[in-house]
Amino acid sequence: MTKLAELQTNFIRDCLSGQLTPENTLMANDLDTQLISAQGLMSIYQNSAIANITNSLSLSYPVIEKLVGKDFFQVMCEQYIVKHWPTSGNMDDYGESFSSFLAEFEQVRHLSYLEDVAQLEWRFHQSSLANDNSYFDWARLAEVASSETITFLLSPSLSIMSSTMPVDKIWLMNQVNTPENIELSLDGDSDTFIVLFRQGLKTEMMTVVASEFAFLQSIENGHDFEAAIESAQTVDANMSIDHCLKKYIELGVICGFSV
Amino acid sequence: MVLIMQSIQGVGVSLKHQHFQEFINHKPDVPWLEVHTENFFSQASTSSKYLAQIRQDYPISAHCVGMSLGSAAINCPVREQHLQNIKSTVDWLQPGLISDHLSWSASQSGHYLPDLLPIPLTEEAFAIVANNIKRAQDVLQRQILIENPSSYLTYVDSPITEWQFLSSLAEDTGCGLLLDVNNIYVSAHNHNFDCLTYLNNIPLTAVKEIHLAGFSTEMIEGKELYIDTHGDRVCDDVWRLYEQAIKRFGALPTLIEWDTNIPDLAVLLDEKSKAEAIITKVASIEKSNLIANTVNGQS
Numbered sequence: 001m002t003k004l005a006e007l008q009t010n011f012i013r014d015c016l017s018g019q020l021t022p023e024n025t026l027m028a029n030d031l032d033t034q035l036i037s038a039q040g041l042m043s044i045y046q047n048s049a050i051a052n053i054t055n056s057l058s059l060s061y062p063v064i065e066k067l068v069g070k071d072f073f074q075v076m077c078e079q080y081i082v083k084h085w086p087t088s089g090n091m092d093d094y095g096e097s098f099s100s101f102l103a104e105f106e107q108v109r110h111l112s113y114l115e116d117v118a119q120l121e122w123r124f125h126q127s128s129l130a131n132d133n134s135y136f137d138w139a140r141l142a143e144v145a146s147s148e149t150i151t152f153l154l155s156p157s158l159s160i161m162s163s164t165m166p167v168d169k170i171w172l173m174n175q176v177n178t179p180e181n182i183e184l185s186l187d188g189d190s191d192t193f194i195v196l197f198r199q200g201l202k203t204e205m206m207t208v209v210a211s212e213f214a215f216l217q218s219i220e221n222g223h224d225f226e227a228a229i230e231s232a233q234t235v236d237a238n239m240s241i242d243h244c245l246k247k248y249i250e251l252g253v254i255c256g257f258s259v
Numbered sequence: 260m261v262l263i264m265q266s267i268q269g270v271g272v273s274l275k276h277q278h279f280q281e282f283i284n285h286k287p288d289v290p291w292l293e294v295h296t297e298n299f300f301s302q303a304s305t306s307s308k309y310l311a312q313i314r315q316d317y318p319i320s321a322h323c324v325g326m327s328l329g330s331a332a333i334n335c336p337v338r339e340q341h342l343q344n345i346k347s348t349v350d351w352l353q354p355g356l357i358s359d360h361l362s363w364s365a366s367q368s369g370h371y372l373p374d375l376l377p378i379p380l381t382e383e384a385f386a387i388v389a390n391n392i393k394r395a396q397d398v399l400q401r402q403i404l405i406e407n408p409s410s411y412l413t414y415v416d417s418p419i420t421e422w423q424f425l426s427s428l429a430e431d432t433g434c435g436l437l438l439d440v441n442n443i444y445v446s447a448h449n450h451n452f453d454c455l456t457y458l459n460n461i462p463l464t465a466v467k468e469i470h471l472a473g474f475s476t477e478m479i480e481g482k483e484l485y486i487d488t489h490g491d492r493v494c495d496d497v498w499r500l501y502e503q504a505i506k507r508f509g510a511l512p513t514l515i516e517w518d519t520n521i522p523d524l525a526v527l528l529d530e531k532s533k534a535e536a537i538i539t540k541v542a543s544i545e546k547s548n549l550i551a552n553t554v555n556g557q558s
Contacts, residue, residue, distance in 0.1 A: 002331050002383065002387075003383060004331035004378070004379070004381070004383055004384050004387060005331035005332060005333070005367055007331075007379065007414075008330065008331055008332070008363060008366050008367070008376075009366055009367055009368060011366075011376060012366040012368060012370050012372065013368075015372055016370065029415070030379075030414055030415055030416070031412050031413070031414060031415065032412070032413040032414065032415055035480075035482045036412075036479050036480045036482050036484075037480060040479050040480045041411065041412040041479075042412075043479075044411045044412070044477075044479065044484070044486075045372075045374060045376060045411070045412075048374050048486075049372040049373060049374045052373045052374055053373060055519075056373070085370050085371075085372075086370070086371045086372070086373060087337065087369050087370060087371055088337060088340065088341075088371055089297065089325035089327070089337065089338075089340075089341040089344075089364060089365065089371050089373070090297065090300050090340075090341070090344060091297065091373060092300060092301060092304075128304055128305045128306075129301040129303070129304045129305075130301075130303060130304075131303040132303050156303075198305070201305050201308055201309070202305075203305075
């Protein structure tokens with residue numbers, strides 16, 4: 001390793017090491033410490049990196065920040081960051097495991113909805129970065145023979161999730177323009193099925209019935225149309241597949257197919 | 260889409276997502292805008308779609324923060340992937356200028372710190388940075404500008420001054436320089452050097468762009484440090500230093516840079532007006548001096 005490479009390895013190790021002390025600061029012999037100690041100097045960069053990464057998490061998880069408050073959010077982020085330092089310069093990719101971290105974080109473990117709200121926010125974030133839909137070819141669909149096996153393709157911006165919590169309502173109540181008349185109960189016994197997809201510049205969120213969720217989930221898992229129908233009708237035998245398919249094609253949620 | 264290919268001239272401002280709609284709907288009078296390239300790696304993203312619209316009306320400069328040009332890591336996939344992401348974004352954006360910093364972020368261990376970390380200014384570091392700049396310019400197929408960062412520490416072994424280091428990089432690699440006047444001021448305070456000595460030792464033709472920004476102060480172990488936050492107005496001392504820079508280098512493209520505590524766009528435009536007034540003032544003085552010299556020469 002070159003001298004500079006070794007110095008940079010030590011610099012990173014100091015930044016990753018959490019609380020710096022005179023004993024554990026690897027950069028101590030490389031820095032001019034006449035006015036400020038080595039751990040004092042390294043702390044500036046450690047804190048600055050943490051602040052920059054926290055800012056990135058704040059952009060991906062604004063509702064979580066609002067729910068727990070800015071100060072506590074910073075505390076949580078710092079704990080998360082020291083365990084999960086970035087390994088890429090593309091900060092859009094950073095923070096996927098934040099939801100599972102929240103589930104284990106002692107001080108908020110009793111807030112059981114936080115993990116799913118964070119998951120929802122990550123899905124919003126990913127949807128905003130996804131590629132656009134291709135154009136759905138209705139004419140080609142009409143030409144497909146009934147004997148052929150069709151597998152539908154989902155929009156790159158689509159994300160589906162289910163939760164035992166009303167995370168859609170929690171998310172909506174924490175937006176700038178909160179819709180009126182949202183009734184929130186954390187004691188409900190029905191699951192929430194959420195579909196996210198981008199239309200133009202906006203990511204839309206819909207709650208759907210269990211059978212439609214099963215239909216989309218089956219397609220997402222790579223199953224063909226027949227298997228998707230079976231999944232949906234296992235949940236609701238009376239479900240209208242025609243209506244469901246037309247609706248999701250028109251919304252751009254289903255954007256193509258292969259035969 | 261019609262791409263605006265004009266060169267970057269006059270006083271531009273940072274383009275932040277908080278101001279996307281204002282630029283699209285009201286098209287304020289700004290000659291060019293600068294973006295952080297890293298915020299537009301996904302060209303299908305919502306942010307990129309806004310930028311594509313804005314790009315139709317404003318020339319864009321691409322300011323990178325993560326090429327990690329000072330990194331000694333060899334065959335570093337983190338850096339190489341980042342460079343390819345930059346290339347992809349630059350190919351799409353066709354910016355008037357591309358810049359990054361004299362700093363590093365990626366280590367041999369595969370970790371990446373989203374910050375502008377300082378390098379020791381040594382012969383060894385010079386060879387590494389020069390090599391990385393040449394590689395970046397080869398991949399991007401164009402000149403890049405290197406910006407002087409703010410720094411808060413100095414290395415024991417760092418025998419070359421920053422102005423010498425940057426000047427030599429420009430000569431050796433053909434890169435241009437992006438002079439951040441605020442960063443000179445911040446580092447000069449933190450490391451006790453003279454701002455004008457710095458300015459006067461930068462070669463006249465190397466500088467292609469100037470940055471102006473605000474900073475904050477922090478007490479560390481009883482010593483007051485200036486911290487480059489890009490979150491406030493430009494201070495009076497930096498405006499005076501900017502005037503000296505314009506006198507020395509001419510009316511170079513200048514950016515009002517703002518990255519944290521983003522205010523109303525009106526605040527950025529107000530700072531832009533101040534920079535324009537200084538450019539006008541310097542041009543006026545130069546014109547008066549030219550006339551006076553001509554008259555004196557005749558008499």
